[in-house]
Amino acid sequence: MSRLPGDSTRCVKAVAHEGLPGSPLQPGPVFAAPYLLGEDERDDVDTYARASNPGWRALESALAALEHASAARVVGSGMSAITVALRALTSPGGTVVVPSEGYYQVRMFATEYLAPHGIEVHELSVAEFGDGSLQQVLDAAGPGALVLAETPSNPGLDTVDLRETAALCHRAGAVLLVDNTTATPLGQLPLDLGADVVVASGTKSLSGHSDLLFGYVAVANDDLLPAVDRERLLSGTVLGPFETWLAHRSLGTAGLRFERQCANALAVAEMLRSHPAVSGVRYPGLETDPAYAVAARQMRRYGPLVTFRLPTRDDVYRFVRATELVTPATSFGGIHTTADRRARWGDAVPEGFVRLSCGIEDTDDLLADLDAAL
Ligand SMILES: Cc1ncc(COP(=O)(O)O)c(C=O)c1O
Known part of the structure; x- marks a missing residue:
């Protein structure tokens, strides 16, 4: 397509992405029970709702379309998106950079959970992303570090230059994750600017009615997906069927x-x-x-x-x-x-x-x- 369609067109198209027009969503609260196991035991799609289900796929294909991502995965809240992505993509001995001026519970998670598990945590301000401090941390860390940027930051509303930060991270072999909660994909497209992963709370403007919690991880490249899928499966930080349905329904008017x-x-x-x-x-x-x-x-x-x-x-x-x-x-x-x-x-x-x-x-x-x- 030669030009990006308007945002309302994108939202309406995104939620019509999966299945036939008019096909019912899956609102059922009886989610774990009704899946019949076929006799072909290699077929592992929709055997158990914590691993995969059609409601998630509809919401995930809409979010991937909106974020210009190769794929998205939904989870129970914005914090789940951040914790699932960070846990999936790092391991003891690794380095994680989190924003010192961003959403405060992310810093709590980094110091109360990541650091005690042997992960080196650095808190950097928005200014330090651009003044050489991030470069220094990544030089010392070596390849494989994770950098989480939040822009505009909550609550300071300062901005991190995502093109510059992505280039810096990639030169150092680091992975750039961007918290896109405040901007949403209707305000900025971090993956188009060079980020590797978007993490976000859909609890805010995307669902928009203050009536549910949900989060998602969206990736530029499918290589990162298996680790995210594994972490969601084993941690069980899943989005319930009703929230899935409600979030999908809400996206059309975002x-x-x-x-x-x-x-x-x-x-x-x-x-x-x-x-x-x-x-x-x-x-x-x-x-x-x-x-x-x-x-x-x-x-x-x-x-x-x-x-x-x-x-x-x-x-x-x-x-x-x-x-x-x-x-x-x-x-x-x-x-x-x-x-x-x-x-x-x-x-x-x-x-x-x-x-x-x-x-x-x-x-x-x-x-x-x-x-x-x-
Ligand atoms: C920037 C940002 N990221 C993540 C979160 C966490 O989202 P949730 O409350 O859906 O877990 C918030 C919550 O306010 C936030 O402001």
Whole structure:
């Protein structure tokens, strides 16, 4: 195809990818039971739902199409995607680099699980990915290291240059994994930029209704799949049939939802930037933002998240109480606009730091509500 179709076209096509149009999905909760074992004992497809099942295949083919991946594997949450991929692709004596400014539970997993299993863990900031520090770590590690980048980072919304990082990793024989949760494949395509693996939480904008947890691992090259499959099978970190069905059903509207979320986020960021009650507004899609130069080179949309500062902790709660459209919640990417005071979770941010996730409300209504509350 000479041009990339629009994102809503991609989403609608992706969920129609597998099977005949109109063929029913597999919502059944009785998942382990109904598979009949054929007499050909070499046939190991769909013998047991933790290994393979038709519902996963439909969702996985849609996600692979959206991520421009050779294949995708679904798991029970975004954290499962990250832990399955890291466990599958490293072993004792190996080196793993995780972002020091990314999702905090990934650092917990690295220090509480990987390090005690003999894996050397390095935490690098977004700046250190580009200032020679990553190069130094990889030179010392030798081939086979894993590098996890998160861009835009949660909650700082800083960007890692994925083309440069992929080139650096490949020169050193390292594998680059990118957490594509905040951008989604509708905002950036890490595998097209040179990454080897995408890990992501589909709990956020992709499923978009804040009603399920799911994650996926998508690979540029099938060589990495057997290790991921083995890890999912043996760890049992699987996605249940109902969530599988619901995620697949939700993907078809992800293009529409994400377009509105991103348009709202840009409008909100622009409004907040000139608002006297607010300081430190960050949005990678703002031309004045420090993350913009890299974001504009590698992203097509800049995501639903905007961050800003109010003077105190109490101001954050006063602001949320005063709005009509903002729900206090820690997840993001849903149809409702939500706000989270990140210091609550121990992120290294000021007490009045707010991470706002813009929903799909009408832009003018959202702007008026936020302005009135501030
Ligand atoms: C960037 C990022 N990666 C991964 C996760 C984990 O996703 P889940 O909650 O689906 O396990 C999150 C959760 O907020 C996240 O923000």
